[in-house]
Amino acid sequence: MKLQRHPSNPILLPDPTSDWETYNVFNPSVIYHNGLFHMHYRAQGFDWVSRIGYAVSSDGNHWNRMRYPVLEPVGGSESRGVEDPRVTKIDNRFYMCYTAYGSKVEGEPTHEGGGILPMIACSDNLITWERLGPIVRGEDNKDHVLFPQRIGERYAVLHRRWPDIWIAYSDDLLHWDKADMGTILSPRADNDWDSKSIGGNGVPIETEHGWLVFYHGYGGDHIYHIGVCMLDLDDPTKVISRPGAAIFWPEELWEIRGDVPNVVFSNANLVVDGVVYVYYGGGDHVIGLATCTLDELLAYALSG
Numbered sequence: 001m002k003l004q005r006h007p008s009n010p011i012l013l014p015d016p017t018s019d020w021e022t023y024n025v026f027n028p029s030v031i032y033h034n035g036l037f038h039m040h041y042r043a044q045g046f047d048w049v050s051r052i053g054y055a056v057s058s059d060g061n062h063w064n065r066m067r068y069p070v071l072e073p074v075g076g077s078e079s080r081g082v083e084d085p086r087v088t089k090i091d092n093r094f095y096m097c098y099t100a101y102g103s104k105v106e107g108e109p110t111h112e113g114g115g116i117l118p119m120i121a122c123s124d125n126l127i128t129w130e131r132l133g134p135i136v137r138g139e140d141n142k143d144h145v146l147f148p149q150r151i152g153e154r155y156a157v158l159h160r161r162w163p164d165i166w167i168a169y170s171d172d173l174l175h176w177d178k179a180d181m182g183t184i185l186s187p188r189a190d191n192d193w194d195s196k197s198i199g200g201n202g203v204p205i206e207t208e209h210g211w212l213v214f215y216h217g218y219g220g221d222h223i224y225h226i227g228v229c230m231l232d233l234d235d236p237t238k239v240i241s242r243p244g245a246a247i248f249w250p251e252e253l254w255e256i257r258g259d260v261p262n263v264v265f266s267n268a269n270l271v272v273d274g275v276v277y278v279y280y281g282g283g284d285h286v287i288g289l290a291t292c293t294l295d296e297l298l299a300y301a302l303s304g
């Protein structure tokens with residue numbers, strides 16, 4: 001089982017006429033809403049600060065992008081950028097999980113010389129965003145993505161406490177009790193591609209067999225791979241299956257080289273008419289698309 005690259009890859013490139021997306025566009029979120037594909041993507045320009053851009057498409061391949069970012073850094077905790085959006089529609093609102101990267105955060109510093117916060121913002125129109133806050137402070141935590149519906153009446157989010165994938169729950173999207181957080185998946189020491197670190201990708205896909213979850217991982221060689229697993233619908237802390245082999249890894253020049261080498265990093269795995277669209281950043285530099293059928297992927301995801 002392997003995802004097929006789209007023939008017109010890469011499907012979105014940096015724009016040399018822009019000051020904020022001059023160098024890199026990568027790690028997009030894509031949702032399908034009202035007959036259109038809506039993309040939010042991370043971009044870096046002259047100041048190397050990440051901003052979130054927006055583009056829209058009727059076929060998932062040709063994109064119209066907005067001239068200005070839809071989310072720009074605010075304050076010290078975002079001074080180095082807003083990164084890696086993952087947009088989920090819950091009821092009739094849109095929620096964007098993104099990583100705030102700053103020179104300082106309240107509480108303990110989480111990175112040498114800086115800090116990260118796993119943030120959530122909300123929107124009614126996909127363009128104007130209001131910040132709700134982080135799911136947790138004072139730790140190395142990112143790769144968070146909301147489930148598209150409540151589980152047991154509570155909102156649920158996958159997040160990454162290095163090097164594992166965790167889950168957290170909330171009544172209001174503002175308070176995420178640390179006591180409720182639990183590990184779901186860990187790196188597999190005996191499985192090269194996800195032996196060192198893993199994190200969640202796009203919004204989990206609800207199927208009759210369970211949640212189909214995409215995740216990324218790397219081993220000692222630090223080559224990013226994409227894999228899948230199945231989680232129980234009512235209790236996603238229960239792993240139903242987790243096949244050994246990855247379904248995608250860097251092969252094209254722009255995935256192997258780029259701004260950061262050997263990266264295929266995806267925040268988007270949406271299903272439209274039985275086709276799974278996986279959008280990803282190649283080499284932290286450009287955006288690619290790979291696809292497969294949901295039936296084929298599900299059969300594989302359940303096989304492990």
Ligand code: BMA
Nearest residue numbers: 027083084260263265281284
């Ligand atoms: C991760 C994130 C991603 C990035 C990846 C590879 O930690 O920061 O935004 O694509 O590293 O550089």
